[in-house]
Amino acid sequence: MFLKKTANIWLPILIILALIGATAINLRLASTFQLQDDFAPRWVAAREWMRTGASPYSDSTYKATLDLLKVNGNEPNSLSQGRFYDPAWYVLFYLPISFVPYTIARAIWMTFVELSLVLSVFLSIRLAGLKISIPELLIMSLLVLVFYPLFKSILTVSVNAPYVFLSLLAVYLSRERQGTMAGLLFAICLWMVPPSLFLAILFMIWLGARRDGSLAKIYFSSLAFLVVVSLILFPGWTSEWFATYLRLFPDFSWVRTPLMVVGELFPGASAQIAIALSLVTLVMMLVEWYGIGEREGRAFHWKLMLTLNLLYLFNLTSEGIYLIWLFAPMFSVYKYLIEKWHVSGRIIAWVTTLTLIFVHWRRFQITQNWLPEESALVILLLPMLTMVGLQWFRWWATVSPKALIDSIKI
Numbered sequence: 397m398f399l400k401k402t403a404n405i406w407l408p409i410l411i412i413l414a415l416i417g418a419t420a421i422n423l424r425l426a427s428t429f430q431l432q433d434d435f436a437p438r439w440v441a442a443r444e445w446m447r448t449g450a451s452p453y454s455d456s457t458y459k460a461t462l463d464l465l466k467v468n469g470n471e472p473n474s475l476s477q478g479r480f481y482d483p484a485w486y487v488l489f490y491l492p493i494s495f496v497p498y499t500i501a502r503a504i505w506m507t508f509v510e511l512s513l514v515l516s517v518f519l520s521i522r523l524a525g526l527k528i529s530i531p532e533l534l535i536m537s538l539l540v541l542v543f544y545p546l547f548k549s550i551l552t553v554s555v556n557a558p559y560v561f562l563s564l565l566a567v568y569l570s571r572e573r574q575g576t577m578a579g580l581l582f583a584i585c586l587w588m589v590p591p592s593l594f595l596a597i598l599f600m601i602w603l604g605a606r607r608d609g610s611l612a613k614i615y616f617s618s619l620a621f622l623v624v625v626s627l628i629l630f631p632g633w634t635s636e637w638f639a640t641y642l643r644l645f646p647d648f649s650w651v652r653t654p655l656m657v658v659g660e661l662f663p664g665a666s667a668q669i670a671i672a673l674s675l676v677t678l679v680m681m682l683v684e685w686y687g688i689g690e691r692e693g694r695a696f697h698w699k700l701m702l703t704l705n706l707l708y709l710f711n712l713t714s715e716g717i718y719l720i721w722l723f724a725p726m727f728s729v730y731k732y733l734i735e736k737w738h739v740s741g742r743i744i745a746w747v748t749t750l751t752l753i754f755v756h757w758r759r760f761q762i763t764q765n766w767l768p769e770e771s772a773l774v775i776l777l778l779p780m781l782t783m784v785g786l787q788w789f790r791w792w793a794t795v796s797p798k799a800l801i802d803s804i805k806i
Contacts, residue, residue, distance in 0.1 A: 545716025605689025
């Protein structure tokens, strides 16, 4: 009783201490594992602009990034090659952390990544409507930190992790009909998580059918505001950004979606298979969207989970961090399992979770892969399982008039 009454005092203190402890551990991890680092170009871009007014896209900023990485024993990310290539307004998001020395800033960002992963699991469970006990919730949230592809994103200081979490938060807020905040988050995530555009369109349609245009208004207003502010603070940045982008990516050879990975399994016709699968997947998603504005409850929930599953297949780089989008569909499958078979369904859910963690770690032991590019098993195993699970429970989720769990008093 005393702990409940004083929770508003000791709980924030406990959380702050946990974050400080995690940052201290990350300092040690950063010095032990010297890998590719995609955080450094953003930190240097913000710091150089504040201290010298140098353009984030300038050669001096690029050289400062390479020097910083060399001193710390790290390597530039294979995609960015050490250059800052985001739209200029993203520099503003890194300004607060640019005042902190690099080694500490890097450890703090690693803590942001860990926090994003843990909160993504919590949010995915809420999105799925999975009912589990508090100890199960805590264990499930912490297990994500030892899930190999996401553990690697911590050590490589993934820049995308917080944005993927924000896109998931935008989905949750949209479903709760909080279109204003969701529109802002979708706008912030657009460049870092391009497939989030489809999620924004989905909820524009769904909320628009309910005469709520707040998401669309804020989404486009926020993008316009960010562009105008960046033009004021970084005059002429558009031409510099475009030149940098073309220098890094003169063609589309850097694009490697999960569907392209499937195509790579058939070398003789990889391009044709990837194109065909992409078209089929896109048509499938649009067909499922038909009449989405009229959907509510379980039917809309199932279609939203399927959309997350399908959109994962369109992420451009097949980074492990995008697996976060599959947590909500996976937990939804667990929910349906537990609805049908209360005890055995819960056992199957936990066995599946632990098996996935084990299989991915075994794969890492074989490949020792610290590069951003993941193997086909890592990229395709989880989406395949969630897709099969969602289709298996399609009738149960969309046609069944009442979920079994709704009629059971727990």
